[in-house]
Amino acid sequence: MTENELKNLLAAVTPPDEAARAAAHAHWAALAKPLGGLGRLEAMVEDAAALTGDPVPDVSRRxxxxxxxxxxxxxxxxxxxxxxxxxxxxxxxxxxxxxxxxxxxxxxxxxxxxxxxxxxxxxxxxxx
Structure with missing residues (x-):
């Protein structure tokens, strides 16, 4: 990868979607379990929501x-x-x-x- 290709790729990176993160957090908080009871897993799903812009990110392909x-x-x-x-x-x-x-x-x-x-x-x- 050339320096220009890297610069173009980096320019296309968008900031996380904080609304999607908040919606994912609200979803976890509404479930019948202790708040934050799934620990880092909840935060990772919230991060995935923010990165994809989807409050319920598709994790079917792993x-x-x-x-x-x-x-x-x-x-x-x-x-x-x-x-x-x-x-x-x-x-x-x-x-x-x-x-x-x-x-x-x-x-x-x-x-x-x-x-x-x-x-x-x-x-x-x-x-x-």
Whole structure:
């Protein structure tokens, strides 16, 4: 992304819709539960309402992003494993052979494996 593309993208960002946030808060407050009883979950839904402009944001599409990168300290003996393990994990994520993939499937969530900087050739199926 170029600097101009970034500037154009940032210029299109709008402020949060505080009316939608207030409406979402009012909804939570009207439910039969202790006020604020769901803690941070309520605040996150209110934030989503403000960002989308919808007091009842649609959360039907969910995803787990798994960010994979080599930690860079293998040579210093700090890491338990070398870069081959990071690659194996990413390959298994793209093949949907991991526990997170099974848990995400049970919760009807997509899994998005992301190569944030692993050694070697790109892994097919991983976002770069």
């Amino acid at each position: 995803a787990v992003l798994v960010l994979c990168a080599d930690n860079g300290v293998v040579a210093q003996g700090v890491s338990q494993t070398d870069a081959s393990v990071t690659r194996a994990v990413l390959e298994n994520l793209t093949a949907r052979r991991t526990s997170v993939c099974r848990m995400a499937a049970a919760a009807h969530c997509d899994v998005v494996p992301v190569d944030m900087g692993i050694a070697g050739a790109p892994v097919p199926g991983a976002a770069d």
